[in-house]
Amino acid sequence: MQVMEQPSDVLRQFRHGDLDAFEALFRQHQSEVYGWIVRIVRDPSAAEDLTVETFWRIHRAHARFDPGQGFGPWARRIATNAALDYLKTRRPEADVPDDLASPQLADPGVSEEVRRKTAYAFGRLPAKLKAAATLALIEERPYKDIAGALGISTGAVKVRVFRALRLLRKELRRQGIEP
Amino acid sequence: MNEHEQKRMEQLLKQSLPPISVLAATEPQRDLWPAMVRRLEARSLAVPWFDWALLAAVVAWFALFPGTISLLFFHL
Numbered sequence: 001m002q003v004m005e006q007p008s009d010v011l012r013q014f015r016h017g018d019l020d021a022f023e024a025l026f027r028q029h030q031s032e033v034y035g036w037i038v039r040i041v042r043d044p045s046a047a048e049d050l051t052v053e054t055f056w057r058i059h060r061a062h063a064r065f066d067p068g069q070g071f072g073p074w075a076r077r078i079a080t081n082a083a084l085d086y087l088k089t090r091r092p093e094a095d096v097p098d099d100l101a102s103p104q105l106a107d108p109g110v111s112e113e114v115r116r117k118t119a120y121a122f123g124r125l126p127a128k129l130k131a132a133a134t135l136a137l138i139e140e141r142p143y144k145d146i147a148g149a150l151g152i153s154t155g156a157v158k159v160r161v162f163r164a165l166r167l168l169r170k171e172l173r174r175q176g177i178e179p
Numbered sequence: 180m181n182e183h184e185q186k187r188m189e190q191l192l193k194q195s196l197p198p199i200s201v202l203a204a205t206e207p208q209r210d211l212w213p214a215m216v217r218r219l220e221a222r223s224l225a226v227p228w229f230d231w232a233l234l235a236a237v238v239a240w241f242a243l244f245p246g247t248i249s250l251l252f253f254h255l
Binding site for chain 1: 188
């Protein structure tokens with residue numbers, strides 16, 4: 001997500017609850033917020049709802065906004081929290097992948113069954129680990145961006161990614177798959 | 180898990196789940212502002228739970244002590 005500079009008067013008006021300023025910020029940032037969320041939840045329909053939920057939280061918190069920190073990073077942080085809340089409440093069964101890699105993209109040395117079980121096991125990981133691993137490994141977002149969005153250090157992101165992979169390997173081994 | 184195993188797991192994960200941009204647009208397919216407006220309006224019409232609780236308490240009070248209704252009208 002790009003960090004876009006806002007005219008300071010728009011940010012100041014937004015901070016005071018001005019709806020026109022909020023609309024201007026919404027229109028400027030909705031694509032970036034949606035793009036970040038859909039990378040975490042991997043569901044376009046849910047991402048649309050979560051984008052609205054994110055801006056609803058932003059609207060409620062307008063008085064706490066610090067114009068000096070920039071709107072983009074603040075919005076991304078709130079979007080990440082909304083996406084994590086969604087992942088925590090979603091049933092694991094919902095993660096049976098519609099988004100499995102197509103055969104054209106996949107390594108022929110890895111069977112479809114292994115890929116399906118990997119995707120399913122990944123979907124059952126704790127939300128915080130899954131989000132960090134999704135953004136870092138699948139979406140290949142910079143660790144610095146992920147850390148800012150999750151409100152943790154880059155070192156902590158790396159730990160979460162490592163823990164996600166370790167749990168994934170453990171679950172696959174339990175199913176008799178040796179990665 | 181050593182470094183080699185970690186790399187192997189990373190590759191397996193990437194083989195199993197491609198980036199979302201391969202599967203779907205990473206921009207919304209419609210303007211979400213109308214949905215945002217509906218959300219704002221719905222919330223502004225909503226009555227806070229404590230208002231309902233207060234109303235329920237008043238109704239319960241008058242049901243238990245009907246004689247106090249006249250007292251209320253006297254003060255109004």
